[in-house]
Amino acid sequence: MKKIPFLILSFFLFIACQSEEKSSAVGPDGWLEGNTEEKLDEVAHQLGGFSRTMVEVSYRYSELYWAGMDENWGYADHQVEHIIEAMEDGLKRRPVRAESSKSFMEETLPMMEEVIQKENKEEFIKGFQMLTSACNACHAKEGESFIMIQTPENRTSPVRF
Template sequence: MKIIRILIAAGILLAGTSIFASGAEDVQKQIDDIKGVLPKIAIPMREVGDRFQNMYFAAEKKNWGLAYYMSKYMFGAMKPASLTKPKEYPGWKAFYDEKFTPVNKAIEAEDFAAFEKAYTAVIKSCNECHVDSGYKFVKVVKMSTPADNGIDYTVPSKASDVPQ
């Protein structure tokens, strides 16, 4: 029994040595390689675009929970950029915390007239950031149908139905 314990201990020691032997530089390179293949802005922005479009139809049909959910995960979709684009991410967070607030307030208040007004206004802010970032040719327009048709937009619900 004792010999097995000694062998295990030796094994752990050897494994540990080989990790250290690979060196901090090597570990850093592996981290950089992983970061390099994580999404930056374009990929999550596609999700932002879809969730933003879907939100409108959810609000229009009084599925306020779905509208709120779309807003929440529209914001969350950009999370990888906090790591891969740390200089650009604060601009997105500020946009959501400030410019997007009237949309969220209208969803919480279940007020479609206010929602439509805030939603239309915020499209301008989406596009302002595109212009400022050098992407003036990416111009968001409101679609006439949702981006995803596989959801029932008419389920009655409220913002507070969305799990925390």
């Protein structure tokens, strides 16, 4: 009696394992093709590695600077929050970068949050200089010291306070 449920379960498992997933295209104009694994691989490729993270962090870094210069403390805090989010997402995709970014994530960014809470432009400028140094130190740890971050000179965003 016990063998029949086992045989039935085995049969369904065998059928399930034998069935091949159908390939289908999804997305606008069907750009995402293949089986589930192929689609996930393509989505991961589209998300990119840490270089895409750095594009967003670079934008947020510049916006942070100009927010501090404008003394727009809410906008400055907003930028730090998004730098943290971008870094966390990038580190999920590239966990090998976690060790070199540890002090940046655990010390530098919280320090910037504290500086912003003081709402003092002179303190902000000092904190921003430390942030810039920390960016460059992290790049050096990754063997990419040729990527030297400097205080922004030109404002590209239309956001003003």
